[in-house]
Amino acid sequence: MRKIRIGIIGSGFMGRTMAETVTRYLIDAELMSIAGGSRAEALAKEYHVDCDPSPSTLFSRPDIDAVFIHSPHSAHAAQVIEAAEQGKHVLVDKPMATSVADCDLMIEASRRNNTRLMVAFGQRFRVCNMVARDIIRDGTIGRIRMISERMLESGSLGALPPWQRRPENLGTLIGHAIHNIDRIRWLTDAEISSVAAHVQRDTLSGNESSAMLLLGLTDGTMATLWESWDIVNPCFPSSGFGSWIAGEKGNLDLDAYGKLRLGKDGVWEVAAEQAPVDWKGKGMLDAVRMESYRLQGEEFLSSIREGRPPAVTGEDGRAAVEVALAAYQSAAEGRTIHLKP
Structure with a gap:
């Protein structure tokens, strides 16, 4: 072949x-x-x-x-x-x-x-995210009722490459936290139908650097998304890329770069875990980090x-872009944006 x-x-x-x-x-x-x-x-x-x-x-x-x-x-x-x-x-x-x-x-x-x-x-190919989706799809925690997503980093936009601070590239919600938007759609198999948002902008570039979103989904799920590159150092003690998922019969505490915990019948247990990326040693090409890119490829x-x-698919990419842009529109106009099915 x-x-x-x-x-x-x-x-x-x-x-x-x-x-x-x-x-x-x-x-x-x-x-x-x-x-x-x-x-x-x-x-x-x-x-x-x-x-x-x-x-x-x-x-x-x-x-x-x-x-x-x-x-x-x-x-x-x-x-x-x-x-x-x-x-x-x-x-x-x-x-x-x-x-x-x-x-x-x-x-x-x-x-x-x-x-x-x-x-x-690529987050769809990280182990904790994949196991979380399997748990949701097999009904272990019942119907999803609420999701709270977060992507939090310290260092401001100055920590990012200069091209990401150019106006035409818009900001960190569409550039980075679009992963969270996609994860909501992927975990629920539902579309985001309404978006209400507030954003803050970097004082030097004018690009969005923090946002809070309140989202409604077509299946009745409620979701929030908090993303920011403006957290002072030290950032909160997790990977900064997490999700709390509340179901009718159980809950998930999802850290894409750490542990996935399943809470059910009054007990928490570890359902999956990604080993730490060896940033100080092997760095960006550490096999742990590269695994999701292998699976994606x-x-x-x-x-x-x-x-x-x-x-x-391209349709998945389009849906996430539509939500991110609706958040920017919501913040600019001070109203909830309703998306067409």
Whole structure:
């Protein structure tokens, strides 16, 4: 079986992550080239692959079957559409785009060219999140009644790469806590139908850096989301990426980078656990961190080989973007935004 030949757009933190994923963890794939970003040439040299002068050049190559796009958010739409027009399958980083209209154009381009389009919601492939979904789906805690999501970091927007602070990339809700929005939809198998939000903005960039959302779901579930990059150091004693899930028969205390605890019949027990990422030793390429990217990559490759939609579709990406943008609209207009089913 011929390996699926991969090109990567982006050479920063996630570009390097994907280069490592393809070369070390995806045995059915071969990394061919990297393009985009100031570090593309050095990264390509490190992984012994080509460095194309532009994304367009990479997309036009006949020896590339699929591309991983990890460029700034505002560049996603044009790059995904161009890649699809060149017949390439695409795994695009979250957020899928910065407007719902662009998401629709991306989905249509993929459909028109019969290519796979997957959105990189890698949290769906972390062990505690996967086990939590299994517990919910098998009825252990009954119908979900309430969810409280959080993504909390210290350091302000100054801790992020400069491109994330540019106005066209909007802020940390759409850039990071969109993972939480997707997790709510994924865990409940329901759509978010109403959004009320308040946001705070970074004083230097003007971009959103903290938000609180109150969400209503189509199945009656109530949810909250608190995300912030403005927590003073030290941040709260957890990974900062957690969820409390209240069901009719039990509860879940979910820490995506720690433990999943199941509370039932008056007792808490550990249902799953992710080992700590060795940031000080192996760093960003630690195997614990890389596991979710391996699983995500394998799902993308399988969808290509089997000619089926991937587990995370363009429609999933669109839905999350719509909610994030509704939160910004709600905060700006001081009202609840109701989304069409």
